[in-house]
Amino acid sequence: MRTTANSPRPGSGLLGRSRAWPLVLALVAAALGWSAPAGADGDRTGLPEAIDTVLGDSRMEGGAASVVVADAATGDVLYGRQPASRLMPASNTKLATSAAAMDVLGPGYRFTTDVLADGRRHGSVLAGDLYLRGTGDPTLLARDCDRLAAAVAGAGIERVTGRLVADDTRFDDRRLGRSWAADDESAYYSAPISALSVAPDTDYDTGSVIVRVEPGAEAGRRPRVTVTPPNDHVRVDVRATTVAEGGEDALTIEREHGGNTVTVSGTTPVGGSGAKEWISVWEPTGYAAAVFRDALAAHGVRVTGPTRTGRAAxxxxxxxxxxxxxxxxxxxxPFMKLSNNMHAEVLTKAMGYETAGEGGWPAGLAAIGAYLKGVGIDTGGLRQVDGSGLSRMDNFTAGQFAELLRAVRDEPWYADWYRSLPVACDPERMTGGTLRSRMCGTPAALNARAKTGSLTGASALSGYVTDAGGRELVFSIVLNNYLAASVKPLEDAIVATLASSGDGGTVTAVRPGAARTAAGTASGDGDAECSWRKPARC
Structure with a gap:
């Protein structure tokens, strides 16, 4: 029987897991400034110095680092720098959210989207309202709406005299997370959250559309603009101009604040590639309803009344x-490999609904906190205000992530959760994910599995790696307040150093410049997750 997240499991937590005590005591020692002890394992003597060498890179000058490396099996801490310092974890927050979701909701949990009829049937006419009810599915596609519409037509309905009602009441109506950046509003990775929404493709970026701009046939013509999926909820205002071949290619695609007009401006040359942007949709419930209404019409079902949103069936x-x-x-x-923010927030609200009957952030975050507390993490020493880490108010320590990474190894769903972590230098997008072009050519390639995290001035990498002696390590690297464009080469160098350690010899730090991408350039993609940059760059 699966226990709830609201009460610790028997034997769970730091007090109930004797194997966790070495990690706890070592973290306390590190917090007090004690050095990691040298032991029988020869690699311990040189590992702290090797990691210190990497962190001494000029890119971290004036910055803050919280770093922990521990033996995954015993909890022995091999390295600790400011393990109790709270820093912005960015998308490493998803480690807590995803683990709690697996415990609270269960590995087999599914979201459902239903079509319901309220009224009387008179042959092919429904005298009443037709409802489209969502429960939060972040993977709902236009083709799924089409199948639902086909089923309505297959039931013999050709006309609905009432309204099309979009029921998104499973979740609250708070669309944006706490302290999300205002200048990210039209970015698809910061889309509004609803229990009823649509994703444009199988990256499942729910609540967004793809806007494709192609140059006109000749100079002076307006570019051709298409929206995927097609819908009348989003309006396009084309102000751009096609210029002669070889001219300036400078297109801007942005959605207005608080509305659904997407403005396309600038210039694109004849024969050029144009542009393609993923743009978030304001009020995603209405967007889903518009896509479904079009699908109904395509299948010969006419709804004579208007669309209404936010009413329960x-x-x-x-x-x-x-x-x-x-x-x-x-x-x-797709959630963890591509660091999908919207999946994190939907799962957070779903946990709130399932544990407290309230599909909102407060109840969902309480469920996450209860899970973390249940596995022995001091939740009084962290702050989590959203599920994704998009908020700059989130605060975690490397020590807390290391404890979580050890604790989940005992969970019955661990294998599935572990499978979701990006794999260093694996070229398959849904395997390598945000690490698919990192740590190539190092002992960490196809070895390290970890969650990335990136915001301006904040970068993190936490996960697992096997050293040269066959020992599995957990590591958490959280870096903040640096001014460099990217510190990801430093993260990669630390993990590559860990992967090459453990053979009983002297540990040599892998130089940050040696941690390269498959393309041969320095790893890292600036201040945003590479998967958040479209078209895909990782």
Whole structure:
């Protein structure tokens, strides 16, 4: 029987897990400034110095670092620098969210989207309202809406005299997370959260559309603009101009604040590649309803009334069709591999609904906190205000991430969760994820599995790596307040150093310049997750 996240499991937590005590005591020692002890393992003597060498790089001048490396099996800390310092973890926050989701919701959890009828049937006419009810599915696609519409038509309905009602009441109506950056509003990785939304492709960036701009046939013509999926919820204002071949290629695609007009401006040359942007949609519930209404029309079902959003389907409504998402254990793959912010927030609100009957951030964050506390993490020493880490108010320590990485190894769902972590230098996008071009040519390639994290001035990498002696290590590297464009080469160098250690000899630090991408350039993609840059750059 699976226990709830609201109460610690028997034997869980730091007090209940005797193997955790070495990690706890060592973290306390590190916090007090004590050095990691040299022991029988020859690599321990040189490992702290090797990591210190990497962190001494000029790119971290004036910055802050919280770093912990521990033996995954015993909890012995091999390195600790400011393990209790709270820093912005960026997308490493998803480690806590995803682990809690697997415990609270379960690996087999699925979101459902239903079509319901409220009214009487008179042959092919429904005298009443048609409801589209969502429960948060972040992977719902236009083709899924099409299948739902086909099922309505297959039930013999050709006309609905009432309204199309979009029921998004499973979640609250708070769309944006706490302290999310205002200048990210139109970015697809900062899309509003709703229990009913649509994703434009199989990256499953729910609540966004793809805007494609192609140059006109000749100079002076307006560019051709398409929106995927097509819908009348999003309006396009084309102000751009096609210029002669070889002219300036400078297009801007932005959505207005608080509305759904996407403005395309600038110039694009004849024969040029144009541009392609993923743009978030304001009020995603109406967006999903618009896509579904078009699908109904395509299948010969006409809804004569207007669209209404935010109203719950009555208990007497009859289900006509239903669509189920992939199970959570599979949804974790696009979520974690591509660092999908919207998945994190949907899962947070879903946890709130399932544990407290309230589909909002407060209840969801409480469920995450209860899980963390249940596995022995002091939640009084952290702050989490969203599920994704997009907020700059989130604060975690490397020590807390290291404890979590050890604790989840005992969970029955660990194998599925571990599978969701990006793999260093694996070229397959849904395997390597945000690490697919990092640590190539080092002992960490195809070895390290870890979650990345990136915001301006904040970078993190936490996960697992096996050293040269076959010992599995957990590591957490959280770096803040640096001015360099990227410190990811330093993270890669630390992990590569760990992968090459443990053979009983002297540990030599891998120079940050040696941690390269597959393309041969310095790893890292500046101040945003590489998967957040479209088209895909990782």
């Amino acid at each position: 009555p208990a007497t409504a009859r289900r006509l069709a239903s669509h189920a998402s992939m199970p959570l254990k599979d949804l974790l793959v």
